Structure formats: structure tokens, C-alpha cells
Amino acid sequence: MKAVEVSRLRKVFGEIVAVDDVSFYVDEGEVFGFLGPNGAGKTTTINMLTTLLKPSSGSAKVWGFDIESEPERVREVIGLVPQELTVDDELTGYENMMLQAALYHVGREDTRRKSREILEFLELEKFAHKKVETYSGGMKKRLEIGCALLHEPRILFLDEPTLGLDVQTRAAIWSYIKSLVREKGVTIFMTTHYMDEADSVCDRVAIIDYGKIRAVDTPNNLKSSIGGDLVELEVSEPNGQFGESLRVLPGVLDVDMNGAHLVIKALRGEEALPAIISMLVRSGVDIRRVEMKRPSLEEVFLSLMGRKLRDFEGSREEVMKRSMTLRRMRK
Amino acid sequence: MMESASEIGAIAMREIKKWYRSPILLFMTTIQPLLWMSLYGKAFNLTGLFRIPEDILNQLPPESTARFASIVNEILSRFFGASDIDFFSYISVGMMGVILLFTSMSSGMSIAWDRRLGFLNKLLVAPIRRSSIVFGKIISSVVRGVAQSLLVMLIGLALGLRLRIAGPLEFLIALAALAFLGASLSALIIAVTVRLKSWESHIAVSNLLTLPLMFTSSALYPVSLMPDWLRVFAVVNPLTHGIELLRQAILLGAPFTSPELLWHLSILTLFAAAATYAGIHLSNIALRRT
Incomplete structure (x- = not known):
């Protein structure tokens, strides 16, 4: 019932x-x-x-x-x-x-x-x-x-x-x-x-x-329905090697690299983030800063x-x- | 049955507590009848109308003054019930009835407030009988009205009101008269005010009703002295029967076997039963969900 x-x-x-x-x-x-x-x-x-x-x-x-x-x-x-x-x-x-x-x-x-x-x-x-x-x-x-x-x-x-x-x-x-x-x-x-x-x-x-x-x-x-979360990273040794590997991680929708600044769009940020970090660590990338932004319910509402x-x-x-x-x- | 009684009791108790805890409300509804009694009632000296000045009295032969006195007594007792009546006592008992009109109006007002504050919705979502809501209001109004009426009586006694009561049974009849009158007035007033959405319109309605009901009753003036067209209104006004019954029972000292007393008692009982039934029925229709 x-x-x-x-x-x-x-x-x-x-x-x-x-x-x-x-x-x-x-x-x-x-x-x-x-x-x-x-x-x-x-x-x-x-x-x-x-x-x-x-x-x-x-x-x-x-x-x-x-x-x-x-x-x-x-x-x-x-x-x-x-x-x-x-x-x-x-x-x-x-x-x-x-x-x-x-x-x-x-x-x-x-x-x-x-x-x-x-x-x-x-x-x-x-x-x-x-x-x-x-x-x-x-x-x-x-x-x-x-x-x-x-x-x-x-x-x-x-x-x-x-x-x-x-x-x-x-x-x-x-x-x-x-x-x-x-x-x-x-x-x-x-x-x-x-x-x-x-x-x-x-x-x-x-x-x-x-x-x-x-x-x-x-x-x-x-919140996911309006386009997922944004994961922003600042890394020390930027090189293009890991871009493709990031893109195929489950839940990742889009990767945008701008020098040392990485912006990744992911469906469930909280689940994608550990995978992203361990992938970067394995590739020998030094991570300086991580930030995750989720769209709020307010944005869902307004959209x-x-x-x-x-x-x-x-x-x-x-x-x-x-x-x-x-x-x-x-x- | 027990459940309904406790619902009704709780709703009535809320009103009664609110009433005795706010002396201003008590004061405001009691002051007006007191003003009528003490200013209007004391100013109008009924028997003084017929007093013959000393100088004229001395010139009259004793048998004609005795004749005149008996005519005056006859007139007074025909219109006011007794020859030795004073107008203050007459109007004071009238005001004991009129105050029920005032308290019924203010209990009608409370339903408009309950609606506005959302309290009415709280009652309507509760698993209670719809009629308990109106019943509770009527009972609280009766309790308030009878208490304030007795208060007016006590103040009246202090100011010189002279009562004549045949016995305890007659006093109980007077209390019943007050309760019946209060129930019928408040049931009818609630049936009207439960439909009004704003309390401003309620004030307008209550002003519109209060004065005509008071003046077409025998509160201030005997019905037998009224012109015919006005007498029609007076006879159908429950206030008249309530007040006349009160006067019989506590002012004129009529025994409960007196035909006049029984006549007003039966009319008032019938009226109270019909008005309470109609008032509750009409209010229930207004409270039904739409």
C-alpha cells in the first residue's frame, strides 16, 4: 500500500x-x-x-x-x-x-x-x-x-x-x-x-x-537531469596523455583541458571523482586542487x-x- | 455519544477560558447594558409622571385623589405588571436579556476569527462531528451570557434593583429563560456569521441586527404600549418572550403556575428548540466542504 x-x-x-x-x-x-x-x-x-x-x-x-x-x-x-x-x-x-x-x-x-x-x-x-x-x-x-x-x-x-x-x-x-x-x-x-x-x-x-x-x-x-556535476582540478604536469582515459571513465560526460586547469563534467560527481583521482595518480599526475560543483535544486527549479x-x-x-x-x- | 460530549466540551472550554482570562472583553460587553440601566433607567422616573404637586393635591377632595391614585395604579400594573414598579428595575431585567444578545454577537464573531486565523480548518480536519463545532460555540455563548446576565443583576441590585421572586423554582425558570434565549440567539447568529468570510462584514451585520432586535423587544418599553405595526415585530422577537418570562419570574414574583409565565415559557422553549436546530443545520451546510 x-x-x-x-x-x-x-x-x-x-x-x-x-x-x-x-x-x-x-x-x-x-x-x-x-x-x-x-x-x-x-x-x-x-x-x-x-x-x-x-x-x-x-x-x-x-x-x-x-x-x-x-x-x-x-x-x-x-x-x-x-x-x-x-x-x-x-x-x-x-x-x-x-x-x-x-x-x-x-x-x-x-x-x-x-x-x-x-x-x-x-x-x-x-x-x-x-x-x-x-x-x-x-x-x-x-x-x-x-x-x-x-x-x-x-x-x-x-x-x-x-x-x-x-x-x-x-x-x-x-x-x-x-x-x-x-x-x-x-x-x-x-x-x-x-x-x-x-x-x-x-x-x-x-x-x-x-x-x-x-x-x-x-x-x-x-539535479543530474540538468547536466551533471562539474569536477574542477588543477594539476602540476599537464600533458595530453590522460585526456582520452578520463573521457571513457564511467559517468564522465565531457573533459575540458585548459593548461593546468581541468574541467570534467560527470553524471554523478561523487562517484566519478574517486575514479578520476585514482586514474590521474596512476598516470603520475600531481593534483594540486580539487573542487566539485553540483547544480542545486534551485537551478533545476529555475530551468x-x-x-x-x-x-x-x-x-x-x-x-x-x-x-x-x-x-x-x-x- | 461520549466522544461528541468531550469534543463539544473542549471547544466550549476554549472559548470560556479565553473569555474569563480577558477582563476587557467581559468589561466591554457588560458596560453597555449598565449604561442603559443607570443612565436611561434612572433618568426616567415612571411613577413621578403621575405625581400631583402639593398645592394641587391640597385643593382636591380626598375621595378624588384616592380615585386618581387607583386609576394610576391600574394603568401602571396593566402596562408594567405592577403598580409599585420603578423603571430602573423594569429596564434592568430587560438588560439581563439584552446582554445575551451582545454575548451571542461576540460568539458569532469568534467563528469569523477562527476562520481567519485558520483555527476553523484545524477543527475541520479533526475526526469530529461537524455539529460539535457549532454546538461548542453555542454552549460557550450560553455560559458566558448567563454569567454576564447574573453579573448585571448583581450590579443592578447594588444600584437599587428590587426583585420579587416566588421561590427557588421560579429562579431556576429564570435561569432557564436566560439559557434558552442565549441558545436561540447564538445559534441563529452563528448560522449567519459562519457564512461571512471577513470579520468587517461581521461587524456590519452585528450592528445591523443588534439595535433593531433590542428596540423591537420589550427590553425598554412594554409591548402593550407599542403601535400595532411594531407590536407584530415584538411578538415574533424571541428577546421579548425571554425578557417577559424573566420579568414574571424575578421582577413580579409570579408563581410558576401563573398562566402568563407558562405562556412565555412555552413559546420560548419552542423557539429555542427550533432556532437551535435550524442554526446548527444551517451552520453545518456552511461548513460542508466544497
């Missing part, structure tokens, strides 16, 4: 096609990233998968349950961390957890034990009995994630989990999410537009634009989307929600 299975999903708002015939799957225990510019259809897809919106056509199964005919079952196995902060400022962290527990029918004893465990895991236990309005943006987001974990969901949906957070908090949140996957085997479906984060966290990513999926693959394969600016336009409600979330985060 796939954790999520989406087949030809479509959502139309009036004349706007927000999600256009999208199909993909997410494996159990996988971290799956949904990347795309603002307004590409990421949140609309999440809202359909989490039973907040009805699809216009197509179907999707979450943990084997149909989102249209079995929404109650879907709701029991998922956790959602929406873009906005929904923890209540006027309640304490612990009270927010209690509220969540009641909404998910978690027993009293379980709630006490699990919320202590989760608050400790998220390093919030010292603030458990403080009102959330005294929390920083990062703490609120952590509490939000903690609440979503209370009922031990199989699949956690994270919509832009690090939007508006500082670098340290972002790093901390990702380390929590990674250890969640490691320790509890939770499947993660997330959206983000921070490419570096998607690259380091996701097992596979889908790139979505104008409601259509443009590519789905592992970050490494996507698929183009560099044109996307000015975000949404309903008034959406724009206000966004700015309110950012305001609450900054505190």
Missing part, C-alpha cells in the same frame, strides 16, 4: 484551474516534498488530501482511504500543520495539547504521557504552562507540530513549515522532523519553497507549477519554471491570512 495515492486530481475555482490533472504517490515512511512557486496549487492539493476541499474530479487515497467517500477515516490517520499558526495564543502550551487531544479522542492518561513526551522532544517542556502569546514564532511552530503529533498520525502534512522562521529555528525544525521519520516511521508530505531544505530533507520531490506536476524524482536524479517573476495574487482572505501568519511568526 502507498501512503498517498493520487490519480488525475483536479480542482477548479470558478475559471481558475488550481490543480490540473495531478497524479503521484507517496511511499510509506517517505519524506515527500511538494515544490512550486506561490499559487502553484500546493496548498490546494494539501487541502484536498486533508479533506478540507472536495476535488472537482479525479481521486486520491490517503493510507488506503478514499478522500471523498471516507473522509472520517482519512482524518483519523493524518495530522496537519497548516501554513497559519492555529495554536491559541491565550491558552498555555499544555492547554493547546489538551484541546487537540479532545479533538482526536486521545484518552486522559495517554494525553498526559504523550504531551509530556512531545513537549520534551520539542524542547518546550519548560514553557508548557506559559501562555502561547509569550512564545517566539519558532516555539509556536514547534508547538503546532507537537499538537499534530499527539494522536500519532501515520502521515503528517506540513504546509510551508519553515515560512518566516530564522535560520537556527529552521534547522531545529528539520532536525525534529528527520528524527520523527527515523524514530516513529511517520510519512511526511510537505510543501516548501526553500529549495535547499527540500534537497536536504526530502527523499523525493514533485515540482508543481500552474497546477501541473512538471517533474517527480529524487533530488539527486533531478523548469523559467526565471520570470511570479507575482502572487490571491483572494483578499488568502493575502490577509498570509500577512497575519508572518506577523505572528515574527514575534
Whole structure:
């Protein structure tokens, strides 16, 4: 069974096609990233998968349950961390957890034990009995994630989990999410537009634009797909003897020699590099300097989307929600 | 069943905690009825209207002053329920009902805020009954409303409100009147506001509804003194029946067997059942996914 299975999903708002015939799957225990510019259809897809919106056509199964005919079952196995902060400022962290527990029918004893465990895991236990309005943006987001974990969901949906957070908090949140996957085997479906984060966290990513999926693959394969890595070497005794031998090494695409400066294009730089070095050493070449450059996911993204600016336009409600979330985060 | 109860309880508790932790909210919704009572209620001296100046009184024969007094008493008890009533007490009990209108409006507002902050979505992705959401809101609104109404009563008592209560049962009926009235008003207001996407439009709606509902009820003025066209609105306004029931039970000291009390009690019960059912039903339609 796939954790999520989406087949030809479509959502139309009036004349706007927000999600256009999208199909993909997410494996159990996988971290799956949904990347795309603002307004590409990421949140609309999440809202359909989490039973907040009805699809216009197509179907999707979450943990084997149909989102249209079995929404109650879907709701029991998922956790959602929406873009906005929904923890209540006027309640304490612990009270927010209690509220969540009641909404998910978690027993009293379980709630006490699990919320202590989760608050400790998220390093919030010292603030458990403080009102959330005294929390920083990062703490609120952590509490939000903690609440979503209370009922031990199989699949956690994270919509832009690090939007508006500082670098340290972002790093901390990702380390929590990674250890969640490691320790509890939770499947993660997330959206983000921070490419570096998607690259380091996701097992596979889908790139979505104008409601259509443009590519789905592992970050490494996507990066290789736009032309491979560059290995740059500076050598002491340049001679043309080894040029041909380099060209036939597995994974090497192109070799460019310019005096002592060698530029090699290779499909998987990290695998080609040891072979290149040992070949050069065998040929008696003295290597002074090695550098490997990989194309980033950002370049993949730009090559698929183009560099044109996307000015975000949404309903008034959406724009206000966004700015309110950012305001609450900054505190 | 148990699950629904704990869902409803949790949603209601959230609102109630938020309410008693923010004294400003409590103050803002209580101050307006208090102003009506103390400024308008104290300024209007009902029995003073009929007071005959000393010099005229001395010239009148005793039998005609007695006659005049009995006519005045007759008029007062016909329109206000009792001849020795003071307008401050009359309007104070009216305001105990009106404050439920204010608290229902503010609980309707909370759904618009929940939508805007994304909290409503958090409720909608949870495996709970959709009706628990609205039920929780209504219950929190009733708790707030009844508490604030009793607060108004206590402040009124300190300022000279005179109550007459036949017994503990009649006082319980008064509490029930407050709860029923609060439930019906908030169910209807939530059914309207759950559809509004912005809280600005909610403020507009609540301003549009509050004053007409207050003035077409018997909060400030007896229905029997109103012109016919206005009386039509007053009779279909649940606030009228809630306030009249309250007046019977705690101001006029009517026993629970009094036909007038029973009449308002049955109308109000029917209205509360119908309004709560309709309000929850309409809200559920609005919360259905699209």
C-alpha cells in the first residue's frame, strides 16, 4: 500500500484551474516534498488530501482511504500543520495539547504521557504552562507540530513549515522532523519553497507549477537531469596523455583541458571523482586542487519554471491570512 | 455519544477560558447594558409622571385623589405588571436579556476569527462531528451570557434593583429563560456569521441586527404600549418572550403556575428548540466542504 495515492486530481475555482490533472504517490515512511512557486496549487492539493476541499474530479487515497467517500477515516490517520499558526495564543502550551487531544479522542492518561513526551522532544517542556502569546514564532511552530503529533498520525502534512522562521529555528525544525521519520516511521508530505531544505530533507520531490506536476524524482536524479556535476582540478604536469582515459571513465560526460586547469563534467560527481583521482595518480599526475560543483535544486527549479517573476495574487482572505501568519511568526 | 460530549466540551472550554482570562472583553460587553440601566433607567422616573404637586393635591377632595391614585395604579400594573414598579428595575431585567444578545454577537464573531486565523480548518480536519463545532460555540455563548446576565443583576441590585421572586423554582425558570434565549440567539447568529468570510462584514451585520432586535423587544418599553405595526415585530422577537418570562419570574414574583409565565415559557422553549436546530443545520451546510 502507498501512503498517498493520487490519480488525475483536479480542482477548479470558478475559471481558475488550481490543480490540473495531478497524479503521484507517496511511499510509506517517505519524506515527500511538494515544490512550486506561490499559487502553484500546493496548498490546494494539501487541502484536498486533508479533506478540507472536495476535488472537482479525479481521486486520491490517503493510507488506503478514499478522500471523498471516507473522509472520517482519512482524518483519523493524518495530522496537519497548516501554513497559519492555529495554536491559541491565550491558552498555555499544555492547554493547546489538551484541546487537540479532545479533538482526536486521545484518552486522559495517554494525553498526559504523550504531551509530556512531545513537549520534551520539542524542547518546550519548560514553557508548557506559559501562555502561547509569550512564545517566539519558532516555539509556536514547534508547538503546532507537537499538537499534530499527539494522536500519532501515520502521515503528517506540513504546509510551508519553515515560512518566516530564522535560520537556527529552521534547522531545529528539520532536525525534529528527520528524527520523527527515523524514530516513529511517520510519512511526511510537505510543501516548501526553500529549495535547499527540500534537497536536504526530502527523499523525493514533485515540482508543481500552474497546477501541473512538471517533474517527480529524487533530488539527486533531478539535479543530474540538468547536466551533471562539474569536477574542477588543477594539476602540476599537464600533458595530453590522460585526456582520452578520463573521457571513457564511467559517468564522465565531457573533459575540458585548459593548461593546468581541468574541467570534467560527470553524471554523478561523487562517484566519478574517486575514479578520476585514482586514474590521474596512476598516470603520475600531481593534483594540486580539487573542487566539485553540483547544480542545486534551485537551478533545476529555475530551468523548469523559467526565471520570470511570479507575482502572487490571491483572494483578499488568502493575502490577509498570509500577512497575519508572518506577523505572528515574527514575534 | 461520549466522544461528541468531550469534543463539544473542549471547544466550549476554549472559548470560556479565553473569555474569563480577558477582563476587557467581559468589561466591554457588560458596560453597555449598565449604561442603559443607570443612565436611561434612572433618568426616567415612571411613577413621578403621575405625581400631583402639593398645592394641587391640597385643593382636591380626598375621595378624588384616592380615585386618581387607583386609576394610576391600574394603568401602571396593566402596562408594567405592577403598580409599585420603578423603571430602573423594569429596564434592568430587560438588560439581563439584552446582554445575551451582545454575548451571542461576540460568539458569532469568534467563528469569523477562527476562520481567519485558520483555527476553523484545524477543527475541520479533526475526526469530529461537524455539529460539535457549532454546538461548542453555542454552549460557550450560553455560559458566558448567563454569567454576564447574573453579573448585571448583581450590579443592578447594588444600584437599587428590587426583585420579587416566588421561590427557588421560579429562579431556576429564570435561569432557564436566560439559557434558552442565549441558545436561540447564538445559534441563529452563528448560522449567519459562519457564512461571512471577513470579520468587517461581521461587524456590519452585528450592528445591523443588534439595535433593531433590542428596540423591537420589550427590553425598554412594554409591548402593550407599542403601535400595532411594531407590536407584530415584538411578538415574533424571541428577546421579548425571554425578557417577559424573566420579568414574571424575578421582577413580579409570579408563581410558576401563573398562566402568563407558562405562556412565555412555552413559546420560548419552542423557539429555542427550533432556532437551535435550524442554526446548527444551517451552520453545518456552511461548513460542508466544497
